[in-house]
Amino acid sequence: MATYKQPCAQCGELVEKDSRVCPKCGSRAPFGFRCPNCMKPVERGGEACPGCGRKLMVPCFYCGNPTFAGADKCDFCGRSVMIRCENKRCGEPQFFDVTKCMACGKIIKKAKKQINNMRKGAV
Ligand SMILES: [Zn+2]
Ligand SMILES: [Zn+2]
Ligand SMILES: [Zn+2]
Numbered sequence: 001m002a003t004y005k006q007p008c009a010q011c012g013e014l015v016e017k018d019s020r021v022c023p024k025c026g027s028r029a030p031f032g033f034r035c036p037n038c039m040k041p042v043e044r045g046g047e048a049c050p051g052c053g054r055k056l057m058v059p060c061f062y063c064g065n066p067t068f069a070g071a072d073k074c075d076f077c078g079r080s081v082m083i084r085c086e087n088k089r090c091g092e093p094q095f096f097d098v099t100k101c102m103a104c105g106k107i108i109k110k111a112k113k114q115i116n117n118m119r120k121g122a123v
């Protein structure tokens, strides 16, 4: 099967089209921002996802300021707002308020615990 490559939106490196992460710059949005729920492309500054309707601005669990759900870092404090999928074979970072891993479909039950640990670690 042929693999299609597309330039990363952040650094320009050619990245395989189904990649979630740019291998060069590590960006989690190599082809633009995506909804953490349904993976539809979303625009920064949008109110809600056009695909599933989820809110795109959610309060950061560190600083409480509204941050864009398509990005992996808080717009205000710059800290990562990603938790890890609890499936050991997956472990994909997921946006902190999702209930299900987009990569493997596992329900994420310990999100609160992970968030608490991250907040403690950040002090
Ligand atoms: Zn890149
Ligand atoms: Zn969506
Ligand atoms: Zn923040």
Ligand SMILES: [Zn+2]
Binding pocket: 085, 086, 087, 090, 091, 092, 101, 102, 103, 104, 105, 106
């Ligand atoms: Zn997973």
